[in-house]
Amino acid sequence: MNWVWFHKWASPKWFFQKTDALVLWFGFLCLILLTVGTVWGLAFAPEDFKQGNSFRIFYIHVPSAILAQSIFMAMAISAAVGLIWRIKLAHIFVEVAAPIGASITLLALLTGAIWGKPTWGTWWVWDARLTSTLIQFFIYLGIISLYQAIENRDTASKATAIACLVGIVNLPIIKFSVNWWNTLHQPATFKLTEAPSMATEMWVPGLIMMIGFYLFFAYLVLIRMRSEVLEREKRSAWVREYLEKKDVL
Amino acid sequence: MYFDSFTDFIAMGGHGTFVWMAYACFLMVIIWNLVSPAIRRRQVLESARRYWRRVDAESQSTESPS
Numbered sequence: 001m002n003w004v005w006f007h008k009w010a011s012p013k014w015f016f017q018k019t020d021a022l023v024l025w026f027g028f029l030c031l032i033l034l035t036v037g038t039v040w041g042l043a044f045a046p047e048d049f050k051q052g053n054s055f056r057i058f059y060i061h062v063p064s065a066i067l068a069q070s071i072f073m074a075m076a077i078s079a080a081v082g083l084i085w086r087i088k089l090a091h092i093f094v095e096v097a098a099p100i101g102a103s104i105t106l107l108a109l110l111t112g113a114i115w116g117k118p119t120w121g122t123w124w125v126w127d128a129r130l131t132s133t134l135i136q137f138f139i140y141l142g143i144i145s146l147y148q149a150i151e152n153r154d155t156a157s158k159a160t161a162i163a164c165l166v167g168i169v170n171l172p173i174i175k176f177s178v179n180w181w182n183t184l185h186q187p188a189t190f191k192l193t194e195a196p197s198m199a200t201e202m203w204v205p206g207l208i209m210m211i212g213f214y215l216f217f218a219y220l221v222l223i224r225m226r227s228e229v230l231e232r233e234k235r236s237a238w239v240r241e242y243l244e245k246k247d248v249l
Numbered sequence: 250m251y252f253d254s255f256t257d258f259i260a261m262g263g264h265g266t267f268v269w270m271a272y273a274c275f276l277m278v279i280i281w282n283l284v285s286p287a288i289r290r291r292q293v294l295e296s297a298r299r300y301w302r303r304v305d306a307e308s309q310s311t312e313s314p315s
């Protein structure tokens with residue numbers, strides 16, 4: 001039947017074979033986008049009339065901060081899918097996305113602190129946006145250590161998935177922190193429903209970086225998931241064929 | 250290019266330290282994200298290889314017990 005086409009995606013073997021070429025494409029595209037975005041943002045975009053050249057940190061700070069939250073959202077959805085339909089690939093996604101999400105959150109925090117020094121005169125303030133993002137980083141670390149602390153893989157997957165569903169409560173707090181509390185951090189510059197309030201030659205490289213960041217995440221998730229699938233399926237015949245094809249065996 | 254010279258580009262109008270520090274963090278995060286799955290992949294391939302080597306050795310020893 002046609003409507004069950006997506007069930008194939010739950011099959012580790014099918015996933016592994018279908019993503020073989022996809023990985024290269026994602027890697028290639030994100031390499032191009034991140035290179036173009038970085039060069040454009042650093043050398044060609046104009047400086048901000050108030051912040052000067054420190055504005056160029058925008059091109060990594062904003063994409064990383066947005067991606068850090070998207071990753072957690074994706075992990076929570078995947079965790080729910082894994083719990084409800086018992087799809088192993090969904091659990092694998094949660095486990096491999098967590099360290100990537102942690103590193104991207106750390107990048108948002110570091111670039112934010114570095115940007116804060118010339119703009120606000122301080123590296124760090126304990127205000128709502130910054131503190132809730134720091135908590136997000138700790139939630140990522142908590143999820144990674146929870147998974148590693150439990151010996152049995154199925155139990156670990158279940159516990160991690162539940163932790164993701166609980167951790168999602170922090171996302172609206174980050175999102176609305178700039179509206180709910182007084183904070184040094186400015187509210188969102190970009191809204192889906194309005195035209196950007198920034199000059200075109202400034203936001204276009206930002207958009208390129210944003211797409212590049214998302215593709216980089218997709219690339220990293222795929223290569224990590226493929227390794228975990230291989231590890232779990234190493235006793236099946238198709239893995240043996242793969243090893244022979246790769247001249248490993 | 251927005252800057253007049255390479256020196257201007259490095260100096261970033263006095264904000265060079267901050268801009269380059271931020272982009273160095275970016276580079277470090279990229280490198281870590283590429284290196285750590287590469288190490289993991291190597292481990293996984295090695296453990297799968299060892300598994301199949303053992304299976305082959307065992308099946309050979311049962312086929313010809315001499």
